[in-house]
Amino acid sequence: MTPDAARLRAAFGRFMTGVTVVTSRCADGTPIGFTANSFTSVSLDPPLLLVCPGQHLSSYGDFQKTSHFAVSILAEGQEAIANRFASSKSDRFGPKDWRDGAADMPLIDGRAAGFVCDVFTRVPAGDHTVLMGRVIAYDMCDAPGLGYGPDGYFELSRERRAEAPAPTHTRACVLLDDGARVYLTQANDLPMIPVGTDASPLRALEDYLAGQGIAAELGVVYAIYDGDRGGRRIVFRGHVNAAPEGLVAMPIDAAHAPDPALDALLKRFAQEHKTQAFALYVGSDQTGDVLRTKDRG
Ligand SMILES: Cc1cc2nc3c(=O)[nH]c(=O)nc-3n(C[C@H](O)[C@H](O)[C@H](O)COP(=O)(O)O)c2cc1C
Missing domain, CATH: 3.90.79.10 (Nucleoside Triphosphate Pyrophosphohydrolase)
Structure with a gap:
């Protein structure tokens, strides 16, 4: 990455977000997934959301072809899962802390919310693709979401209680x-x-x-x-x-x-x-x- 790109990434990183795991399946059924904070809710009617898979992903080609995908919004305490789905070395689906939701899309257990989507549109955007999905099933629970900012992961509800x-x-x-x-x-x-x-x-x-x-x-x-x-x-x-x-x-x-x-x-x-x-x-x-x-x- 050039110094300029690193600086731009750092500036983008000032925007604090939640953390999601985006999952799908290859044509042969193998589960795929990666950690993403590019999640955005887009529309209520029709229900749309987007995530941005990057061309650097080993699963990029599969996400270009898939008809469905799922987004698990991680809860506080799920930092290890975020790290697992962000690290190339880990066996992401090895630990059985996920299960299939609608359309056989893998969803992370204990998530704050989960969405299964069919692909609404794909927009090529530089070194990423804007992958927009139409929500066909979703769930949520009371667990507060895991946060991500310039200093890494944070857990707001815990910090509030401490203060x-x-x-x-x-x-x-x-x-x-x-x-x-x-x-x-x-x-x-x-x-x-x-x-x-x-x-x-x-x-x-x-x-x-x-x-x-x-x-x-x-x-x-x-x-x-x-x-x-x-x-x-x-x-x-x-x-x-x-x-x-x-x-x-x-x-x-x-x-x-x-x-x-x-x-x-x-x-x-x-x-x-x-x-x-x-x-x-x-x-x-x-x-x-x-x-x-x-x-x-
Ligand atoms: C908090 C966080 C957010 C991320 N968000 C995205 C994202 O929105 N899009 C993306 O392509 N990669 C994102 N990444 C990087 C990917 O998770 C990482 O490159 C990927 O898991 C590597 O997968 P691979 O080994 O299959 O190539 C993010 C990483 C972290 C830690």
Whole structure:
């Protein structure tokens, strides 16, 4: 790419978009697809949308011939799928996280919305083709869409929640484990410390644990949730090498607590510990979202 083309691409890239996976089938039935952010809704009557496959695509010739195609608008948490369908090296349809929709067009599971189209028109446009489709079937769910901008992928709903004003009482808590057991207080709760509005929850927790003589290596945030009395809990994960004094040990896979929110957190931890794929819970002690991203662990 010439410097001018790279600069133009960067300027185009200032326009923030969602992320889609565009799919179809070759004449022999093999599924094909690529990640695209050139998706645009075009018309309601008739229902039309467009995407722009580039001539650089290995599947370009097939998209020139196909009679149908599908567009899956990816949801937050589906960044790995976006990367898979953008990388030439990956076996895009290997993981079975897709299934056929109308006209046997592959659609990604867990999408925010999906559209199956027959081809309305193709307009050659420089090094791309404007591929316009007439929607013959579509679906959607409440999942917020994955975003894409100059700094890569983003998840707006998660960022909004993180910026929501803190409630009056915040407690920094720690889910301590040693790889086999978790450790609760004598009162069947997580070790925790109230945090002032301008204090760092992590620092407050470090100081608290040091004061208790607990040598823990603190890790990522595992849950943020609000109780019905205006209290927020920020739960960090913490690793200990030896059983901390004064705490009660429970095997990870049998850990439980009388408080339903904590009990649910312990059960989730037991599940996720098996695969070492740890997610982040954000919500209240009643309901919320378990957010998975490939880089949490
Ligand atoms: C966020 C994002 C958006 C993209 N949008 C488009 C697009 O609209 N059109 C396109 O031709 N390629 C687009 N690409 C690039 C293709 O996904 C990528 O070149 C393609 O998967 C390569 O496929 P191939 O290995 O089959 O050639 C995009 C890539 C990313 C990461």
